[in-house]
Amino acid sequence: MASVNREDNREISLSTPSVARRHLVGYAHRHAKDFLVVVGLVMVYVISQVIQPWLVKVVIDQDLIVKHPQFRSVLELGIAYLVITVIGLFANLTQNRKLQWIGQRIVRDIRNDLFTHIESLSMRFFDTHETGRLITNVSSDTNQVSQFFTSFLLSVIQDGMSIILVMGAMLLLNWKIALLSFLVIPLIVLISMLFRKKLRDNYRYTRSQFSRLIAYTAENLGGMRLTQIFHQEKKQFDQHTRLNHRYTNANVNEYRSSVRFNRTFNALGNLAVAMMMWLGGEAVLHRRIEVGVLYAFITYVQQFFNPINSLTQNWNTLQTSMISAERIGGVLLTQPEITDPMTPDSISRDPAGRELTVAGEVSFDHVTFGYRDTPVLKDITFTVPPRSFVGFVGETGAGKSTLMGLLARFYDIQQGAITVDGHDIRSFRQRDLHRMMAVVQQEVNLFSGTVADNIRLFRPHVSDEAVRQAAVTAGADEFIRAMPDGYDSWIRAKGANLSLGQRQLLAFARALALNPKILILDEATASLDSATEMILQESLTRIAAGRTTLVIAHRLSTIRHADMIYVMDHGRIVERGNHGVLMRLNGYYAELVNKSAPRGAASNLDVLAGVSPAARTARPR
Template structure:
């Protein structure tokens, strides 16, 4: 469940101005340090970044100049209309004052002032040109920025993938798969989105604020001061509402996670819920969580949705004041009528980039936090590197020795103190013991998934630390209790055991594992595609395919971890016979809970609390009447 929640984090509600105001923002622990590292990744693209910055500035400037130029057209249109009305008023006044007929006739016959449509047309053409240029710069900026962000994230993602390949097994054992996937997918996507969108928006928003402020001052400093008085009111109002809404959003995110967890549990255990008749309890629990989510959700949305009407009210008060003062200035001929129109346009545009900048600041904080999580992966200590001149075993025989091996997962909690084992070539070694005894740890040490803390492990007399991990692991074949199959054909899954395997070799391995019969009964035989969750074949069939994979690999040393636990008794007997043939002449380590399967082992190691407490053959250990005999008799007493 924890994995799913890590990957699918609820997006949360969004307010009318983009990201919901008042939502809790994830913050980085070392903001400055993480930003510096991000900048290092950006340096190879610095020329493109400069180009993006210049294009963003030019695009914004051309956009800002538009209302001022449009104001000139409005002024010219207003002057023409005013002149025509003035002529009509002059004639009416002359008639009312009973002026001489010749004066009235002269006024009527004189040309009526016309609107300068040529001038207005030129202004409109200039505006169209400006907006086309602005849009072109904007398009070019987006195009460059998308390539920059993807190249940068491609590099980071590649580094993370390479790093994960070099990390020790300890790292993966101590973290959920969901947490690791979240850093590789969600956090990377967050960085890419911010670089591609938010960074350019931040540049354009800042340039827009500065540009609009300059244009407003150029029209009227007094009107600009009046307009700026509304900003503190808007800011205080937004801060108060955001503070109140934040706690509701925090509760909402928490309850969404709780609801997702409940739904996932109920669907995962659907059969169990049905079998025990607990549907009503499940529904009641869902209703209770859903009710709490409703109560918190509507409050969060209401508080978030209340911001825009409140800001509009403050802004409208500002518009009224500007219109009154502007009208007085026009009457006194201090400014032109088109300037009022331009000023109001600027005023309407002014608050939007301010809100955008505030939202982008939150997004950048979240992005830096994502980058920090990615850098944490890159900073993890790696596996001890292989030696520069590693030893290679040309013809491995399979002799394995554990000499005074010491090991612990945590320094203050020793697990193995003094393990000594001598396995001769071709022997079958069974490892038994209760859960947590250290059976799998022994195998992990043998394959160098973990390195010993003391002593040494040798294969054919060569310390495995003197070999390359890749060469060491090529000698081993593993069949685990937890089957692993990937999305692909059955043929591809079996062929995973050997690079370049032929169809004949794949079929021979499947027959040896007694998997050929069930494969041929499938609609597409060996070309049957296993789906993503491998749910279109049974658990036992999955086990047979992994065993066939091991047959195909034909390794020098076999490791079988409860390899037949998921097959029926008849198939288990057949596989045991096939494995007996496979293990002839090969060293094999068999971890078993069903002691009936390891009676013929050459050596049985009985482990408990990380220590080998007994060793010998099946008959020898039964004769001793110790831990193994007690374990064996407890299984068959039933």
């Protein structure tokens, strides 16, 4: 089915960028009042910062460097200085807290909207590779977007205001010297921008070297046995050393350039102060300005540097946030290709209103379907009683995945009807469909996030207890608890730190999280070695209990004990019956069974293919 969907991604209609962005600005709108408060607080803070050197200047020029220094007024101004400092500090702290709060609210709003939206999308949304990646990014993207509000906007307001006020104060004190010292600004901006770019490039390079090293190490641990069999250790070791070297060098380089940047920036600051001393000192000597003014100038020049630096730094934040905003907007604007009926069939729910009380009878009634003109499924009719376990077999291209896809309503059929408990599946709401059935495929889409997140899959109503329960039933609980942080352990993108078997168990747990009445497994065990498959086989018996389970089996052993096996060929069901019946029939099924390699031979091959060590330790007991 994966191949089915990769070709055909009509459901993902990525909108034009600006639309996505406008969508996100809407989130900030809801907090407009809070933002205004923040702007006010920032203003108080920045003003307090600019007033301080001015006060000192007043003290120096009016009270100290005069014939009769007045201690009393020095004391008064000292107290004023203290009060202003405290007010500034208070404003700064409050503003920070407030902004973090707004950021969290925005993240929460975006996530909620995403969840609700994703629920309304068709089952196929969860299945397509492209969208899988989109969802993958959602959790990190929402954080990134909130950074835009908390970090970028803050910087623009605060740093922008600082620069303007400092410049204003300088002009007010002495416009000639002020204009002269402004000459240093372009230089600061230029150096800051150049270094930022270099730092970012270095950072990326180091990251990429690191992932290569990790990937290489993981690959080689996985294939250790194979390496040893073919005496490749030396070669592998050399390669590892090379990669390791490159990573180390990249790291050193990154560190060096960041030190260089900081030193250059400091040096530039000192240079500016020196220039001020020279220019200003001469002016003082010629009595063109007062000593206090010189002091204020020196302080203001130094106050230039931080905001400019911070602004250039936040320019990067802006760019990454925008990319994230694009992606989130893309998901939010994805139009469901299959829409809910105007008057959905109301399904009875249990008193808590959570669980759907469907029995799980699945029925196909003369279903014919084609992706294009030629039909892929022809006149399919069968009924699966509730809570039974049925298998589908047939050669590649027979139409098995298509059939399962239709049941999950990835596509709508052209002729016939598909029903659950006698209701046409087109009469259900998508979100109800999500709850009554789950699909597990060979390819598991794991995303970077915690184990629990991965099982929950953006369905906020799945409680922690439900997550744990699903993992227990799937047989994943044991290895999850053995992980460093249990259910809060971090899974890397695509589940790189998990074995194939563990990933599959997580996929089972994910499917079980909403306790579906109908479970669809499409070659879920095809890519596994036989040792891992044994574990999954045990798991399968458990997860199938009490549900209608439809299994497409790559290995015929998986469905040997099925209540019913449907044998498919060229879009038709050509034989049906349990294993015993079909073997006695001695027809197409018997031929398929005889064609598949004897089990003993298969497991020897599996050893050569390198059973992942992690998969072996994940075995129960």
